[in-house]
Amino acid sequence: MSTHTFTNTGAGPKPASAPAKPIAPGTRIGHVHLKVADLDRSLAFYQGVLGFELTQRFGAQAAFLSAGGYHHHIGLNTWESGGGRPPEPDRTGLYHLAILYPSPAALADALRRLAEAGIELDGASDHGVSLALYLRDPDGNGVELYWDRPMEEWPRTANGELDMYTRPLDFRLLLDTDSGS
Incomplete structure (x- = not known):
């Protein structure tokens, strides 16, 4: 088995045609993990308003939420973003x-x-x-x-x-x- 290293030069990958073999049809995106400024405020929205269930919490630093008992659909953390500001509209990201x-x-x-x-x-x-x-x-x-x-x-x-x-x-x-x- 060979290993390959991907070097990101900032230019992005070259445009490619469709892959020879498409991704498996049952593939799903399993969860999203968001950097948030205030964990309690985010929990009030995702748990309190939308109704996701809290599956695990790590103090004021991280929480994991689920619909229907899955380990987590949404992860929230303040590890790099506690007290932070939202990104500017002209920035890349989510x-x-x-x-x-x-x-x-x-x-x-x-x-x-x-x-x-x-x-x-x-x-x-x-x-x-x-x-x-x-x-x-x-x-x-x-x-x-x-x-x-x-x-x-x-x-x-x-x-x-x-x-x-x-x-x-x-x-x-x-x-x-x-x-x-």
Whole structure:
């Protein structure tokens, strides 16, 4: 087995064509780990408003949160960022983390939680493939809360290619979804 060293020259990798073998279809992004300025403030948002469960906490330095008993979907830490400021808008970094909800009713519940907590949305869209709410967490990180439509309902062109779009989200229709779903 040979080893290779990747040297980042700052120029980035050369553009490449599609890989000969695509990544395995079952591959998923398992969790996100965020640098935050104030752990308690972030916990109030991710645990208190969105409803994630605390699975482990390391004092005022780190916490791990989950949906449904997984070890963690969201990690929060102040190791390098305690008391820090959000990045400037013209900087590289995280655009947003996306949290996938299992049903439109679960997304409607998230919308109700945000409204009750007085958290403003940056936007809300119907993308054809999904319904999405966009907002900022207490550290200015972009957060997308969304539900994916079943793949067979995704909009397609006459050639069968994906045809995503951005249209205003119908809040009334979303909030009218059966809360038992």
